[in-house]
Amino acid sequence: MTSADVAEVVASPEAIAARLAASRYLADDSLATAIFLAIRLGKPLLLEGAPGVGKTEAAKAVAELLGRELVRLQCYEGIDAGHALYEWNYQRQLLAIRHAGEHEIDIYDDRFLIARPLLQVLRAPEQRVLLVDEIDRSDHEFEALLLEFLSDFQISIPERGTIRAATQPIVILTSNRTRELAEALRRRCVYHWIGYPDAQREAEIIMLRARGVAEATARAVANAVQEIRARPLAKPPGIAETVEWANAATILEKGGSPWPQAFRRAIGVLIKDEEDLSAIAPELGRIVEEALG
Amino acid sequence: MRRPEDLPRPAAPFLGFARLLRSHAFAIAPEQVTSFMQAVTLLGSRSMNDIREAALATLAPSPDRRGEFETHFRAYFYSDAKPSIGGKEEDETRVKDERGTRDKENQTARQEKGGELSSALEQLSSRNFQRDADELGQFRRKLASALPARRSFRTTRTRSRGALDLRRSLSEIVSADGDIPSPLLRRRQAVSRKLLLLIDVSGSMKLHTADYLKLAHAAVQGADRAEVFTFGTRLTRITSALRIRDREQALARAAALVDDWDGGTRMGPTLLAFLSVPRFSAFARGACVVTLSDGLERGSHAELEIAMRRLSARAFRLSLASPLAGDPRFRPETAALRAILPALDDLVDGSSVKSLTDFILSLARPAPAAASIWKRIS
Numbered sequence: 001m002t003s004a005d006v007a008e009v010v011a012s013p014e015a016i017a018a019r020l021a022a023s024r025y026l027a028d029d030s031l032a033t034a035i036f037l038a039i040r041l042g043k044p045l046l047l048e049g050a051p052g053v054g055k056t057e058a059a060k061a062v063a064e065l066l067g068r069e070l071v072r073l074q075c076y077e078g079i080d081a082g083h084a085l086y087e088w089n090y091q092r093q094l095l096a097i098r099h100a101g102e103h104e105i106d107i108y109d110d111r112f113l114i115a116r117p118l119l120q121v122l123r124a125p126e127q128r129v130l131l132v133d134e135i136d137r138s139d140h141e142f143e144a145l146l147l148e149f150l151s152d153f154q155i156s157i158p159e160r161g162t163i164r165a166a167t168q169p170i171v172i173l174t175s176n177r178t179r180e181l182a183e184a185l186r187r188r189c190v191y192h193w194i195g196y197p198d199a200q201r202e203a204e205i206i207m208l209r210a211r212g213v214a215e216a217t218a219r220a221v222a223n224a225v226q227e228i229r230a231r232p233l234a235k236p237p238g239i240a241e242t243v244e245w246a247n248a249a250t251i252l253e254k255g256g257s258p259w260p261q262a263f264r265r266a267i268g269v270l271i272k273d274e275e276d277l278s279a280i281a282p283e284l285g286r287i288v289e290e291a292l293g
Numbered sequence: 294m295r296r297p298e299d300l301p302r303p304a305a306p307f308l309g310f311a312r313l314l315r316s317h318a319f320a321i322a323p324e325q326v327t328s329f330m331q332a333v334t335l336l337g338s339r340s341m342n343d344i345r346e347a348a349l350a351t352l353a354p355s356p357d358r359r360g361e362f363e364t365h366f367r368a369y370f371y372s373d374a375k376p377s378i379g380g381k382e383e384d385e386t387r388v389k390d391e392r393g394t395r396d397k398e399n400q401t402a403r404q405e406k407g408g409e410l411s412s413a414l415e416q417l418s419s420r421n422f423q424r425d426a427d428e429l430g431q432f433r434r435k436l437a438s439a440l441p442a443r444r445s446f447r448t449t450r451t452r453s454r455g456a457l458d459l460r461r462s463l464s465e466i467v468s469a470d471g472d473i474p475s476p477l478l479r480r481r482q483a484v485s486r487k488l489l490l491l492i493d494v495s496g497s498m499k500l501h502t503a504d505y506l507k508l509a510h511a512a513v514q515g516a517d518r519a520e521v522f523t524f525g526t527r528l529t530r531i532t533s534a535l536r537i538r539d540r541e542q543a544l545a546r547a548a549a550l551v552d553d554w555d556g557g558t559r560m561g562p563t564l565l566a567f568l569s570v571p572r573f574s575a576f577a578r579g580a581c582v583v584t585l586s587d588g589l590e591r592g593s594h595a596e597l598e599i600a601m602r603r604l605s606a607r608a609f610r611l612s613l614a615s616p617l618a619g620d621p622r623f624r625p626e627t628a629a630l631r632a633i634l635p636a637l638d639d640l641v642d643g644s645s646v647k648s649l650t651d652f653i654l655s656l657a658r659p660a661p662a663a664a665s666i667w668k669r670i671s
Contacts, residue, residue, distance in 0.1 A: 013336070013346075029342070029346065030346045030349060030350075033336070033343070033346040033347070033350060034346070034349075034350040036335075036336075037328075037332045037335065037336075037347065037350050037351065038350075040335050041328055041331055041332065041335070041351075043328065046353075048356065050571060051571065077445075078445050078447055080447055080448075088460060088463070090459040090460070090463050093463060094463065094466075097466075097467070107463075107467070136572075139445075139447070141447070176571060176572070176575075177356070177571070177572045178571060178572045178575035178576070179572060179575070179576065183320055186353050187322045187324065187325055187353070188324075189353070190328070190350045190351060190353075191349070191350055191351070191353035192349070192350060193356045193359070232565060232566065232569045233569065234568060234569060234574075234603065275599065275603070
């Protein structure tokens with residue numbers, strides 16, 4: 001997709017929301033606005049929110065919307081430059097030196113360079129979207145490295161010199177907020193906090209994602225999950241779990257269990273913590289009954 | 294240079310809004326203001342809501358202060374209610390520093406029986422004010438190196454014990470014209486573990502909270518990664534206040550943050566609240582968790598037991614430092630203590646700064662579980 005096409009796709013937040021819905025992602029107004037601003041202002045988009053609210057899905061949907069390939073960099077404690085930027089293929093270099101014998105050989109050729117996500121995106125910014133996933137898991141040092149990358153979009157390889165992006169790549173960062181990100185990083189990004197959707201929207205999401213689920217079921221599930229999230233659980237159910245629950249209950253119902261029971265028996269796909277399960281168990285019957293109306 | 298007066302007139306309100314936010318201690322950089330205005334231009338400001346979305350996206354208020362931000366926004370652009378109410382609502386929630394956590398329980402009565410009960414015992418514990426200052430200074434300097442370490446994924450160059458450093462070795466081989474010199478090594482770095490202090494500020498701990506806060510300040514200053522929370526009837530995160538280098542200032546800020554001083558203790562529910570906030574509980578993972586409390590729980594201890602078990606499942610080491618344990622006649626015999634003892638790695642004396650600092654500095658040394666020690670004594 002050329003930049004002219006991009007400009008057409010991202011003409012307005014509404015256009016983005018419509019295109020996202022077409023790729024099966026329902027964005028609310030403020031998320032659509034944030035995506036619009038990030039693309040048009042040429043800034044990275046920082047998405048924060050509780051686990052399971054669809055941050056990574058949003059990034060995938062944006063990549064699809066732009067018709068670009070998504071390059072994902074999963075962060076973890078101890079991630080280093082070798083995993084994020086580039087690495088030399090030493091084995092091949094040594095073999096090549098052996099092979100060359102008396103001939104001259106450039107062992108810092110492209111053949112020996114293993115491009116990691118950041119470099120991959122830098123090389124083809126028009127074809128790729130970079131997703132830096134769960135950046136809060138990485139260390140502070142890595143955040144600093146990323147900051148440098150995000151401000152200049154260039155990487156220096158000592159043996160090769162500096163590689164610059166021809167155009168500004170589109171970058172999406174996600175964070176679960178297990179720790180505070182550096183202010184400098186937040187400042188450089190367009191920011192959006194994704195909360196849990198309301199019952200109405202969640203029902204729409206369930207119907208969009210799980211084709212076999214009836215509308216009444218989707219509404220009941222959405223209502224019940226709202227109720228469950230209101231309790232102090234160690235791990236409140238995310239959207240993916242909600243969709244799974246609707247799916248599982250539908251399958252059980254087709255297998256012959258009546259509705260309230262189907263929900264209760266499928267609870268294992270919604271709540272995956274033993275203590276949460278025992279805390280919610282006594283009330284589950286009531287919650288499901290109420291949600292079914 | 295252009296002065297604010299030179300700006301086109303329609304731009305002035307946006308600049309003014311940023312200024313208003315800054316005056317309420319929102320950290321907003323000039324470049325963010327520029328993006329804000331660019332965003333408004335891009336969106337064409339069709340409605341007030343677009344301006345609000347643009348402000349949220351570019352000025353990036355932290356989710357904790359979102360409510361406050363919205364109030365300021367409304368007050369500024371719609372000129373309605375006074376913004377002074379903003380932010381105060383949040384203070385009513387049980388967990389501070391976190392938006393969206395419900396406060397189901399009402400405020401409990403400030404009167405506590407435990408207060409009298411334990412203050413009688415506290416007279417036994419000795420305190421020495423003069424020594425404390427040097428003690429804390431030393432503690433601060435030693436802490437970073439004394440905390441238990443874990444292996445990081447990051448590597449450093451080393452001369453012995455380590456894996457081959459292929460990158461450097463290859464360049465050595467090339468520069469030595471194919472000869473293989475002595476191999477170069479790298480080793481994974483050791484990183485000190487996180488330190489989490491949970492301080493009981495209820496009435497029964499009255500005599501000790503001041504000392505504990507000083508200790509917490511030294512810990513935040515000294516350790517690489519430390520977090521401090523206070524709990525009584527609510528949970529309050531005070532780490533950011535304690536980051537201020539000057540102790541008096543830091544303690545004053547912290548004191549202003551906490552609003553359940555000398556109240557009752559609801560240790561179980563507050564610790565559960567701590568665990569139900571993902572970014573707080575994630576900090577406990579693999580951390581040294583030191584709880585400073587007498588463990589006198591009001592009412593049933595079932596929740597306390599669950600909370601402690603969960604904490605210990607996350608923590609590298611879970612310790613309870615109780616001022617009552619300074620008394621040689623102390624035995625963990627209250628129902629609550631007996632229930633949580635199996636989950637504890639240590640149950641130690643927390644009656645003086647000296648004993649506490651000594652204990653925290655010794656966290657890296659392995660010790661038998663608390664239950665086995667106290668069984669032997671009793």
